[in-house]
Each structure stands twice: as C-alpha cells, then as structure tokens.
Amino acid sequence: MSSLSTELQSEVDVLKAAGTYKRLNFLESPQGARVRMEGRGEVIVLSSNNYLGLANEPRVVAAGIHALEQFGAGTASVRFICGTFTVHRDLERELASFVGTPASLSYVSAWNANEALTPTIAREGDFVVSDALNHASIIDSVRLAKAITKCTTAVYKHSDMDDLRDKLVGARGAARRIIWTDGVFSMEGSIAKLPEILQLAREYDAIVVMDDSHATGVLGKTGRGTAEHFGVLGDVDIITSTLGKALGGAAGGFIAGPESLCDVMTQRSRPQLFSNALPPTVAASSLEAVRYTVAHPELVTRLHDNTRYFRAAIVEAGFHPLAGETPIVPIIVGETATAIRISEMMLDRGVFVTGFGFPVVPQGQARVRCQVSAAHTRDDLDTVIAAFKEVGRAVKLLR
C-alpha cells in the first residue's frame, strides 16, 4: 500500500507542478446565481448546470423535505426487491410526458442510465456508432457493450453526417444499427444535427439514442429538449437525460422510450438489478422541478434571453467563444494551465467559472466554459463581462 500511495502522490505532484491540478471549491450556501464560497464570500456562479435556477427553488426544496418525511431516507434495497416508491412511478410518468415518449425509467445518475443502456439492448451482430464528442458515459457504455455482447462499434467525426452515412453503409449487414449522440455537446455547446440524424436512421434502418442531459429544460420553447428545438418531439427512439442539471440539480438520470424498453431495462439492466433506487427525496424534488418547468415556461424564455445577451456581450468584449445558441459558451484558450489560471483570476474577481483541459477536452484545446442560467440577472452578467475584460487583458487574450 505504501508504494501505491507514493506513486499516487507523485501523480498528484506532477499535476500541481504543471498547473493542471483541479482544486475543489467548497460552497456554504445553496446553488444559485450567487453562492457563498468558503474563504471567498459571495461569488457569481458561471459554471453550473443549474440552467433554470431550480436547485434552490422553494417548491423543489419543499417537495424533497416532504418526501423525506413521507418515505424516510431511502429504499434500503435494490428496486425490484423492495425499493420502489410511488414517487418513482409518478416521476417516471411525468418525465416521459415531458420528453415526449411513452415511458421512462429513473436511475441514480445519467451516467448510470447511459452505462446501463447499450450493454442491455445491444446483441452480438449489432452495430453501434457514436459521435466522436459524445459524453464519457456514452463512450464507456459502448465500450462495455462491445466487451459484453461482442457487438461491433465505430465512432463518426463530430456532427459529420457524411461520415455517419459512410459508417452506416459499412454496417448494412449488421443485425441492428444504433446511433448514439448527445443532444447538446457539453464541452462545445453545439447542438446535434438531429433532423439529419433521424433522416439517416430512416434511410439505413437505425435506432437513434440521444443523451439530452444539457438540453432537457434548456432547449425548445418549453424546455423539452433537442427534439422540441427541431420540431421533432416524439421522433427519437430513446432519450436519456439527467435530473442533476436543469431539473432540480440534485442527482439522478433516466431513460425514456417505449414501455417495452423500460420493462427490459427493469428486468435486465445491471444498475437496476444490483444497485439501490434513486432516493425518494431526490425523486420528489425532480418531480416538482418537472412540474414547475411545465408551469413556468417563462423560465426557459429567460434562459434563452440571458444566453443571447451573454453571447453578444462576450463577443463585444473582444472574445471569440465557440459560436452557438446554447447556454454553454466555451472560450478556447489553448493550454490547460492557462484555462485554470484564468478561472483562478476570475475567482479573485468574484466569478466562479471553470477551466477545462486534457483529458476532458483534446490536448491544446483547453477552455474556460461559461454556463448561463435563468437565475442570472443582467447585473450578474455585466459583472462577469467586466471581470472577463480585466482577466483577458492580463493574460493577453485581449488587447
């Protein structure tokens, strides 16, 4: 053990020496546009997935407290043994209706849901093709499916429909073809070309699976996600998403699709069979978050307005973020150490925004990822822009 510990410590030391060590910041107040950070006082948060500001919405919090009183702390078991509460069923019905599918099934995280999906539905002889920039949980899910089922797999260039078509042509002989895409790509803020993907799926008889974690509550006029954004609600075969971002921000994820899919996932997916259900407090808060989003579409409108405002202001300030229309606004800065340094300088100015480097993004494409929320006021966003201008000049990104 002592040699393992020494080796691990030297790994950490290398990261620290390179300026790429991720330091954890501790919050003393609920997630929101502004939080109290230990040792820092109040800071503006520009790096949270709390897109609709529901993490501390009183009704969402109250629903969790009520569920704690009604159901206690948790299931104390795997779901099929004795771990399903009525709130799980209510949540799953509401989620399905929200994203436009007949049914849904909750998991303790979207990571869990994604990882469960491919190994459960793929079989030997199937072909799974995945966008190059898909989330790590999809990548691991496909790897696991390949190892377990001996399906074949491929990766298509990010959002490159010609490459996807080539891969599908090459897999004409496969028993089934499964296309995996993010709805919104988390590090780019770009939106999948869903109408084209659906068209290719029709042409080549493929199943489309979309992870809408950064789109649920975010895209579309009423926040139903990427399918609503493109006017194709109900056309995606399988949607996965998280409850840990716009929908309350606690934790949890789900798979949405036909009844038979949710049934099979209940019967066979290993995280359902061998791991506890979503805590009822979280299920109840998420359920209230969905209902609140449906009842308050103006929150989604405010998120869209804030996004447009911030994107225009950061460009006006002289930065060149990746173009797009989502609340994820990445500013590419090159080296990981630069991204981390900028995020520390921003924190010194009262803005919490995270720098991302390798291996989360490709080498040399480190970035500061800004995330806008409906909870931000214009004053918050103006303060952020002023801080970015100062830091941008200090690190010579701006003149």
Ligand SMILES: Cc1ncc(COP(=O)(O)O)c(C=O)c1O
């Ligand atoms: C696209 C995508 N999928 C899945 C996840 C995992 O979500 P969860 O935190 O619910 O496991 C994330 C979170 O970072 C994500 O960005």
